[in-house]
Amino acid sequence: MAYDIRVKICGITDAAARDAAVGAGASYVGFAFFPKSPRHLTHEAARALALGVPPGVAKVALVVNADDAALDALLAAVPIDMLQLHGAETPARVSEVKARTGLPVMKAVGLADEADLPALAEHAKVADQLLVDAKPPKGAELPGGNGLAFDWRLIAGRRWPVPWMLAGGLTPANVAEAIRLTGARQVDVSSGVETAPGVKDADRIAAFVAAAKGG
Numbered sequence: 001m002a003y004d005i006r007v008k009i010c011g012i013t014d015a016a017a018r019d020a021a022v023g024a025g026a027s028y029v030g031f032a033f034f035p036k037s038p039r040h041l042t043h044e045a046a047r048a049l050a051l052g053v054p055p056g057v058a059k060v061a062l063v064v065n066a067d068d069a070a071l072d073a074l075l076a077a078v079p080i081d082m083l084q085l086h087g088a089e090t091p092a093r094v095s096e097v098k099a100r101t102g103l104p105v106m107k108a109v110g111l112a113d114e115a116d117l118p119a120l121a122e123h124a125k126v127a128d129q130l131l132v133d134a135k136p137p138k139g140a141e142l143p144g145g146n147g148l149a150f151d152w153r154l155i156a157g158r159r160w161p162v163p164w165m166l167a168g169g170l171t172p173a174n175v176a177e178a179i180r181l182t183g184a185r186q187v188d189v190s191s192g193v194e195t196a197p198g199v200k201d202a203d204r205i206a207a208f209v210a211a212a213k214g215g
């Protein structure tokens with residue numbers, strides 16, 4: 001049976017991956033703007049990729065603790081539909097970014113244990129969506145996109161008053177079980193559809209979307 005699960009393919013770095021994501025039925029494509037990331041894009045590269053995304057597929061820009069000048073420059077250069085704040089942004093900063101940009105904002109919150117859950121509730125008061133992700137290990141280079149899962153039982157049965165997306169260590173092999181355990185209606189993947197950091201694989205993207213949608 002096929003389910004109405006919405007999929008985001010994050011960290012797209014080339015046209016082949018973008019087209020694979022769109023062709024497979026992804027609802028969102030994510031572009032990363034974080035220079036330490038193997039998925040980092042220049043504004044020029046992102047603009048070219050974004051212009052090839054059809055209507056109906058949301059273009060998400062992932063930023064980390066971006067200041068106003070960085071956001072202004074990004075949005076002047078790249079046609080974006082949603083911002084994903086993936087750093088230590090506070091709820092107040094989420095509100096500021098929404099007001100300044102006029103774009104919907106998805107706030108990523110990393111989970112390792114129960115102590116991390118209140119941050120989700122706080123951000124749910126201001127963000128348009130939540131990205132419920134694994135907390136990066138101490139000292140990690142990247143605040144996300146590490147291919148690590150958290151214990152999905154932490155959020156089983158929990159709900160927030162805004163749409164949310166499950167992320168962290170998802171793969172074509174485990175995404176159906178993750179959806180079953182958590183009740184997620186949206187899922188996000190980066191590492192799990194790559195052959196190497198930053199190198200997306202079209203077959204893995206297709207397999208992930210099919211597995212997520214129950215097909």
Ligand SMILES: O=C(O)c1ccccc1NCC(=O)[C@H](O)[C@H](O)COP(=O)(O)O
Pocket residue numbers: 010011032034037038039040062064086131133142143144145146147148167168169170188189190191192
């Ligand atoms: O992907 C990156 O390199 C990255 C860099 C800085 C902040 C976030 C980053 N990625 C976030 C994601 O790709 C996803 O939204 C999420 O963390 C899941 O990633 P993965 O566990 O690799 O599927």
